[in-house]
Amino acid sequence: MTDEQLQQMVVEISQRDFQQPFLHQAYFNARLRTTGGRYQLESHNIDINPKMLTDFNEATLLGVIKHELCHYHLHLAHRGYRHRDTDFKRLLAQVGGSRYAPTPKQKTTQAYRYLYQCQRCGQRYYRKRRMDTTRYTCGRCRGPIRLV
Numbered sequence: 001m002t003d004e005q006l007q008q009m010v011v012e013i014s015q016r017d018f019q020q021p022f023l024h025q026a027y028f029n030a031r032l033r034t035t036g037g038r039y040q041l042e043s044h045n046i047d048i049n050p051k052m053l054t055d056f057n058e059a060t061l062l063g064v065i066k067h068e069l070c071h072y073h074l075h076l077a078h079r080g081y082r083h084r085d086t087d088f089k090r091l092l093a094q095v096g097g098s099r100y101a102p103t104p105k106q107k108t109t110q111a112y113r114y115l116y117q118c119q120r121c122g123q124r125y126y127r128k129r130r131m132d133t134t135r136y137t138c139g140r141c142r143g144p145i146r147l148v
C-alpha cells in the first residue's frame, strides 16, 4: 500500500465513520516502533506504522486509523482528545477504533554474535559466545580459525 492509498483510505474512513473531512496528511512512518500510529498535534498529520499492515492485516490497520482519527477530530474540535478523556473513550467506542495498537513483531534478535572463519577452507562458524581460537580448529579441514 502506498502513502497515496493510505491517504485515500483515511479520507474515506473519516467521511464514513466520523462524517467529517480529513484535511491533512496521512503517511506511513517506518520509524514508529512501539506504536501503531501517531497523531501529530502540531501539524495535524497522522503517521501510521507500516507494520500494522505487513505484520497484521487491513482490519488492524483500520482500527489504528480510527484511533488516530479520534485524536484528530477531537483535537481540532477542542474537545478531550487524550486517551484518558471521556470524549476520546466515547468516540473510540462509537467508531470501533482499536484501544491499543498491537505490538509489532520485533526483529528476531540475532542468533549469533561472532562469526569465525577457517583460514584454509573458508568454512564459516556462527557462535553466540566467543571461542578460543587457539584451542579449536576447523571441523572440516582442521585449518586455523579466526574471528572475522
Ligand SMILES: [Zn+2]
Pocket: 067, 068, 071, 083
Ligand atoms: Zn492514541
Ligand SMILES: [Zn+2]
Pocket: 118, 119, 120, 121, 122, 123, 138, 139, 140, 141, 142, 143
Ligand atoms: Zn577449514
